[in-house]
Amino acid sequence: xxxxxxxxxxxxxxxxxxxxxxxxxxxxxxxxxxxxxxxxxxxxxxxxxxxxxxxxxxxxxxxxxxxxxxxxxxxxxxxxxxxxxxxxxxxxxxxxxxxxxxxxxxxxxxxxxxxxxxxxxxxxxxxxxxxxxxxxxxxxxxxxxxxxxxxxxxxxxxxxxxxxxxxxxxxxxxxxxxxxxxxxxxxxxxxxxxxxxxxxxxxxxxxxxxxxxxxxxxxxxxxxxxxxxxxxxxxxxxxxxxxxxxxxxxxxxxxxxxxxxxxxxxxxxxxxxxxxxxxxxxxxxxxxxxxxxxxxxxxxxxxxxxxxxxxxxxxxxxxxxxxxxxxxxxxxxxxxxxxxxxxxxxxxxxxxxxxxxxxxxxxxxxxxxxxxxxxxxxxxxxxxxxxxxxxxxxxxxxxxxxxxxxxxxxxxxxxxxxxxxxxxxxxxxxxxxxxxxxxxxxxxxxxxxxxxxxxxxxxxxxxxxxxxxxxxxxxxxxxxxxxxxxxxxxxxxxxxxxxx
Numbered sequence: 001x002x003x004x005x006x007x008x009x010x011x012x013x014x015x016x017x018x019x020x021x022x023x024x025x026x027x028x029x030x031x032x033x034x035x036x037x038x039x040x041x042x043x044x045x046x047x048x049x050x051x052x053x054x055x056x057x058x059x060x061x062x063x064x065x066x067x068x069x070x071x072x073x074x075x076x077x078x079x080x081x082x083x084x085x086x087x088x089x090x091x092x093x094x095x096x097x098x099x100x101x102x103x104x105x106x107x108x109x110x111x112x113x114x115x116x117x118x119x120x121x122x123x124x125x126x127x128x129x130x131x132x133x134x135x136x137x138x139x140x141x142x143x144x145x146x147x148x149x150x151x152x153x154x155x156x157x158x159x160x161x162x163x164x165x166x167x168x169x170x171x172x173x174x175x176x177x178x179x180x181x182x183x184x185x186x187x188x189x190x191x192x193x194x195x196x197x198x199x200x201x202x203x204x205x206x207x208x209x210x211x212x213x214x215x216x217x218x219x220x221x222x223x224x225x226x227x228x229x230x231x232x233x234x235x236x237x238x239x240x241x242x243x244x245x246x247x248x249x250x251x252x253x254x255x256x257x258x259x260x261x262x263x264x265x266x267x268x269x270x271x272x273x274x275x276x277x278x279x280x281x282x283x284x285x286x287x288x289x290x291x292x293x294x295x296x297x298x299x300x301x302x303x304x305x306x307x308x309x310x311x312x313x314x315x316x317x318x319x320x321x322x323x324x325x326x327x328x329x330x331x332x333x334x335x336x337x338x339x340x341x342x343x344x345x346x347x348x349x350x351x352x353x354x355x356x357x358x359x360x361x362x363x364x365x366x367x368x369x370x371x372x373x374x375x376x377x378x379x380x381x382x383x384x385x386x387x388x389x390x391x392x393x394x395x396x397x398x399x400x401x402x403x404x405x406x407x408x409x410x411x412x413x414x415x416x417x418x419x420x421x422x423x424x425x426x427x428x429x430x431x432x433x434x435x436x437x438x439x440x441x442x443x444x445x446x447x448x449x450x451x452x453x454x455x456x457x458x459x460x461x462x463x464x465x466x467x468x469x470x471x472x473x474x475x476x477x478x479x480x481x482x483x484x485x486x487x488x489x490x491x492x493x494x495x496x497x498x499x500x
Contacts, residue, residue, distance in 0.1 A: 034169060035280045038200065039342050041173050045273030047197050052276025053259055053269075054124060054201070056252035057116075058132055063244035065098055065136035068237030070143045071374060074301050076233055077147060085226055090233060091140045092225045098133040105129025117259075127201045134208040141218035160214060165207035172199035239379040246386035250393045250416050254409035257397040262405065274349040275406035277342045281335075282356035285327050289364040292320060300371045310434045317368050318437050322481055324361045325448040329477065331357060333455050333470030336463055352410040354452075359410070362417035369424040372432035381427055389420040444481065451477060 042048055069090045077083045105112070109125035118124055145154040176191035195202070255272055262268035296316065303309050331338065332354060339350055373381045396412035428434065451473055458466050482488040 034166065035277065036341050036343075037169070037173060039277060039346060042197055043343055043345060044270075045277070045345055046267065046269040047273065048277060049259075049269035049271075049273035050118075050197060051200060052272055052279075053116075053255055054128060056255040058128060059252050060245065060248040061101075061128075061132045062135060063241065063248045065101055065132060066094065066139050066244075067097075067234075068240030068244060068379075069094060069233065070139055071240050071379075072233045072237040073140060073143050074147060075236055075374070075377070076229070078301055083147075084222075085224065085229060086233075087140065087144055088223050089226045089230050091137075091219075092223060093230060093233075094140055095137055098136040101136075102129050102133040105133070121198070124198065124201065127198070127205050130205050131201070131208050134212045138208075138212055138215055141215050144218065157211060157214060161207050161211040164210045165203050168203035168206050169200060172203060236377070236379060239383040242383040243379070243386040246383065246390040249390040250386070250413060253390075253393060254397055254401075254406075254412060257401045258406060258409060261398075261401050263402070266405065271405055274346050275352070275409065277346040278349040278352050279356060281338055281341065281350075281353050282331070282360060284331055285324060285357055285360040285364070288323065288327055289360065289367065292364070293367055296368075296371075300375065304375050313371065313434050314436045317365075317434075318440055320368055321361075321365060321441050322444050324364055325444055326474070326478060326481075328357050328361060329448055329451050329455070330471075330474050332452055333474055334467065336467065349406060352406060355407075355410040355414050359414040359417050362414070362421050366417055366421045366424055369421065369428055372424075372428035372434065376432045378431060381431075385420050385423050385427070388423065389416040392416045392419055447477065447480075 038051065039048055073086060073090050076086045105125055106129060109122040109129075110119075112125045113119055113122040116125075142154060142157070145151075145157075172191065172195075176186060177193070180186045180191055180193070255276070258272045258275060259268050262271055300313065303312060306312070335350070335353060339347055370382055370385075373379055393412045393416045396415065397409055400408035400412075425436075454473065455466075455470050458469050479488075
């Protein structure tokens with residue numbers, strides 16, 4: 001169990017994580033439930049491959065346009081003290097670079113569309129230019145809300161964003177087509193069947209614009225730009241940009257290998273669509289990791305000066321991994337139901353789901369470990385580690401994707417993050433030692449492995465019996481953890497207090 005001195009900070013972190021979870025879990029699950037809508041309306045995996053391809057590029061370009069300013073904002077608010085000056089300088093920087101990016105996207109839309117092999121759709125470049133640019137401008141206001149512990153406003157704005165996205169997705173893909181076909185022929189500026197899958201992107205554009213508008217209060221401050229401070233922030237942030245780019249390569253370069261290296265006979269866009277849809281099944285673990293990161297990053301920076309900070313960070317790591325393991329085995333135990341979120345055309349790729357879940361687990365562990373170089377200011381080490389991981393991703397995809405397809409991409413991601421986790425751990429122990437409880441972590445990881453093997457052996461039973469047994473095993477595992485960590489009395493007390 002966490003020490004008594006650590007209980008209140010841990011409860012605070014847990015509470016913040018729950019609130020941020022509303023802004024992350026709910027939107028992710030809404031997006032998750034949009035996947036069946038997408039794949040049922042566009043049953044050809046090649047169509048869904050376009051979505052996976054373009055949103056993969058969004059990941060990379062978001063990293064470029066934010067260029068490490070989020071973490072730099074945390075660091076310099078702590079170091080400089082004048083948070084208004086840091087906020088204004090970083091916000092102006094992002095506004096200028098993002099506006100420039102949007103203009104370039106509109107000017108060079110046609111050659112970019114040809115380069116990406118969508119010569120008939122330069123409008124895709126316009127739409128994504130707006131999405132990426134507006135989201136980058138919103139990044140600093142959102143990170144300011146996190147630093148100020150305004151989790152409720154952060155959550156409400158994130159929920160608003162996804163709500164608008166979902167609303168217009170449903171309108172464009174379900175409501176308007178039904179009206180146009182059966183009731184009244186809508187004018188083309190309202191709805192045009194020719195746009196097809198492009199309406200997924202248009203809904204995102206509307207959501208990004210609406211979010212920017214609702215953040216107007218955060219832009220009506222006295223803006224001033226400190227060039228000296230900006231140079232210091234860039235010096236701190238650029239290694240994070242390099243690390244972010246390399247991390248983006250780890251996340252999305254596999255899609256480009258599938259698109260460009262698979263022979264036409266293998267239907268590369270179909271393979272990409274299958275791969276991307278099954279990545280969505282494994283997104284449950286990513287949701288928790290992202291939720292935790294929103295709450296944990298400002299917590300780490302604010303708590304670092306406390307005497308017990310490193311012991312606290314070690315406790316957080318243990319409980320984080322335990323929770324990830326529960327999500328992992330729960331997902332595996334219910335995969336026979338979860339698979340129905342996509343059509344049978346995509347089930348051929350279900351074999352990569354456990355691989356991607358493990359990869360996502362190591363991503364989360366790495367993000368926890370990486371706090372050492374952010375807190376110590378040694379951000380260049382983060383860049384070195386992630387560049388090394390990117391090299392693994394690129395090499396495995398280059399040499400094996402033509403033979404093994406998306407399985408090579410899945411294993412490349414897993415091996416990449418395993419390697420990064422190991423390197424980050426040993427460097428962290430050298431430069432910013434945190435006493436992680438490897439014995440307990442290994443104990444729970446081994447039990448989880450045994451559980452997954454047991455679930456596999458239970459596959460000979462009927463699906464209903466197997467599901468019941470799998471979920472009983474998950475519940476037993478959770479109670480074992482609560483009892484072993486002596487958290488059950490704490491949990492019971494919290495439930496009783498919530499009723500009062």
